[in-house]
Amino acid sequence: MNLKQNIRFILCVLTVIFIYSTTTMAKRQIINFDGEWLVEQGSLDKIPTSFRHKVKVPGVLDLAEPKFKQVGVTNSLREAFWYCKTFKLKGTVPEIAQLKINKAKYGTKVFLNGNVVGEHLPCFNPGYFNLKPYLRGNNIANKLVVRVGATEQSVPESVVRGMDREKRVYLPGIYDSVNLILTDSPYIKKVQIKPVLAADENTIEVWTDVKNAENFAAKNVKLRFEVLEKNSGKIIAELSGKPETFKEKSVRSFHNIIKIPNAKLWLPENPFLYVLKTYVETDKISDDFSETFGMREFKFNPKTNRAELNSKVTYLNGSNFCVFRFLEDPLHGYKLWDKKWVRKLHKKLKEMHWNSVRYCIGFPPEFWYDIADEEGILVQDEFPIWLPELPEELTVDCLTNEFTEWIENHVNHPCVIIWDACNETPPEAAARIAKAIEKVRDLDKSDRPWENSLGGQARETDCFESHPYRFIRKEFKLSDLTNMDTWPSGYWCAPENKGCNVIINEYAWLWLNRDGSSCKLTVPQYNNLVGENASPEDKRKYYGLATAALTEFWRSYRRVAGVQHFCGLGYSRPNGFTCDNWTDLDSLKFEPHFFEYVSDSFSPVGLMLELWPDEKGVKAGNKIAFNVPVINDTQEEWNGDVKVSILSSEGKVYKEIFKKYKVPALGREYHRFAMTYPTNSGNYRIEAELKFNKDNVKSVREFKVK
Structure with missing residues (x-):
């Protein structure tokens, strides 16, 4: 490196020195390390001597500047990426x-001031690292270095890698927030909250693990709780425990019940959201x-x-978000970490009459769950396993460890309603997963249902x-619905x-890229359905009409607890297998035909023409008779007219x-x-229509x- 490069590097390091104060700390401080970090590629075993690239955390490493070559694929350019940040603490x-590194891929190793702090291999759960032995206070600089593996092959097969058979690139990086937690001892390790709804009194049960990190006993330790309304900050309940004595280097668990007066249900x-504040008190x-x-x-x-939310039947209508597929989209940028964009994405679900979403084959950044809590979205939380068979090294104990971290991380989110252990997993592999599920099931005091693919339901309260x-089948046509079983078998x-x-959460197989071209999996389908020379507009219209018809079919017969479209967020890339339905990612604009037809098919009060005319044409003047079922997903009776019309292609009734x-x-x-069908040949449409909420x-x- 020449003198000019050295000067540039020194200036770059100086720009990432942050100073944090601990002098007035009376309780927990959380210092956020999100933002710009230095980064460099290299081997697994040697910290680089210089860092010539920058990247935002959270993010992935194809976003680094200057750009690295061939990120996310196995090559000889690197074994690892190394992040670097320098910071100072005022006071002791x-x-x-x-x-706390919320999530990073692939395998995380932390160094502070040249010392190895620790390693955390799982790629989809938080890693915690004790910086105390090596952390400098009193305004002395600290150099924090984090190493991540360059590809999914960087972690052993005993670790879940997040394999997806419809992906080709596995981008590494610190893709969730990084925080430094500073507090005193005894301190709170974890809290779990179980809401209990009853006719006479609503309560929460609270389990709190508290650790004394000192080499001497801690006396007169007391827990104190406050429950606040999140938005107003109003304290609505309080509770104080009895003084306790902690042995040195010990952890104690506490169970408390707190009454919630006039509780507002989520x-x-x-x-509606509450906040539980827990205090550990000694003489301070x-x-x-x-x-x-x-x-x-x-x-x-x-x-x-049926699914029941707060003891009332709730049909799960929704979609899927595939965040790791989205990272293969050429336009992904930092969208997954843009809180305004992510909130708008979740709000868009409501425009489609969707109340639920599967976070599919992997977990998004943690703030997504906060947004789902705030926006009222029910989440089926799917662990990133989609494999025809599991590696031998991925044992029940390995799965148990990762499932434990997963549950502890997401257990208090009201949005999370289902633990989904895997996607499309054959019985033999699912049997191993089932053993891990049984080991961790009781960790969730709320006893949420589990889903385990072809492992089936272990308990009658689980789901499938x-x-x-x-x-x-490329030969399938909408008219085949006439004789199709209403049970989703196969x-x-x-x-x-x-x-x-x-829950049906994938069902169409009609994906189109955002430009209207067929995806890799749907070329023969569209050639058969609309012709090889069909325009993007023709394909988009067929997609909207056919997906709506399928949605109506699966909802209308009331055989299932929910119907979720696949997918609400994916990739649009050359040779891509699937796609979502946006035409503009920045503004999150739905493809118009999709929005027009499919949003109606998910209406809480919806209807279906139980009629699927032959695509080859119908005979002029033929008499027809058909049912029009109306379904009502709401908690109130619906009264109204249903109009059925036959219209010409020009809109004439x-x-x-x-x-x-x-x-x-x-x-x-x-x-x-x-x-009666029209007597004149030509193109027509038949519509059934009702009015719901204007x-x-x-x-x-x-x-x-004909």
Whole structure:
């Protein structure tokens, strides 16, 4: 490195020195290290002597400047990436100084001031590192270095790597926040909150682990709790425990019950949040800890096979977010870490009448869960396993360790309703996963349901995700729905006994890239359905109409607990397997045909034309009779008219019929309609329409008369 480069490097280091004060600390401080870090590539065993690149944390390393070559694929350029940040603390170092790296890939090793602090191999859960032995206070510079593996091959097969058979690049990096936690001893290790709803009194049960890190006993240690409304800050409940004595270097667990007066329930339409503040007191406050929670309970009722939120049936209508696939999108940038963009993404779910989402084959950054809590989105939290078989090294104990970290990290989020252990996993592999599930199940005091792919339901309150991809057969047509079983059976589908709690969260197989071209998996489908020379507009319209028809089909017969479209966020890249439905990522604009037809198919009060005309054409003047079922997902009765119309391609009404409906809360009602196809040849459409909350909700079929 020449003199000019040395000067540039020194200046660069100086720009990342941050000074934090600990002199007035009476309780826990959380110092956020997000922002610009220096970074360099190299070997696994040697810290680089210089750092010539910069990258934002959180983020991934294809975003570094200047850019690295061939990031995320195995090559001879590097074995690891090394991050570097320099910081100072004013005042003395407190008793507890813990670095938390929320998530990083692949394998994390931390160094402070040239000393090895520790290593955390799991790639999808937080790593905690004790900086106390090497941390300098009193305004002396500290050099923090974090090493991550360059590819998924950097971690052993005993660690979950997040394999996805429809990905090709595995981007490394510190992709979630980094915080330095400073506090005194005794301190709070973890808190778990279980809301308990009862007719006479609502409470929370609280489990608190407290550690005395000192080499001597701590006397007169007392826990004190405050419950606050998150938005107003109003204290609505308090509780103080009895003084206790802690032995040296010991951990104690406490169980407390706190009454919540006039509790406001957490609901998708009103996601009311509370904060539990826990204080550890001796002659002073040695530590405090705040955790957000919502008053809500969730379960599947094995008698009805329905999901219940706060003891009321709740149909799970939604989509999927595939954040790690999105990182293969050429336009991904820092969008996954832009809080305004992510909040808008979650709000967009509500525009589609979606109340739920599967975080699919991996976890997004932690603030996504905070946003889902705040926006009232129910989350099926899926661990990043999608493999035809598990490596021998990935034992039950290894899975148990990672599942334990996962549960402890997400357990207090009201948005998280299902622990989803894997995606499309065969029975043999799922059997091993099932053993790990049983080892960790009791860690969640709220006893959320689990999903374990073809491992089935271990308990009658668990659930099963079904993927009835009918269009996977390139010959399939919408008219085939006429004779199709209303139970989502088949491979990767619900068991034939039809007695389980089923969520359909993948079902169409009609993906298009954002430019309207066919995805890798759907070229033969569109060639068959709309022709090899079909325009992007023709394909997009077919996608919208067909996906809406399938959605209506799976919802209308009331055989399943939920229907979730795949997918709400993915990639759009050359030779990509699947895609989402955005036409503009920055503004998050839905493709218009998709929004027009599919949003109606998910309406809380929805309807279906139980009619799928032959694509080859129908006979002029033929008489037809068909049902139009109306479903009501709301807690109130719906009364109104349903209009069925036949219209020409120019919009001229050929025939229309009105019938009155009275649909009970959570119910279904249908009437039969008799009509006659037009006598003139041409292109037509038939529409069934109702009004719900001032919206005109339609079910649409297009057909041609021969």
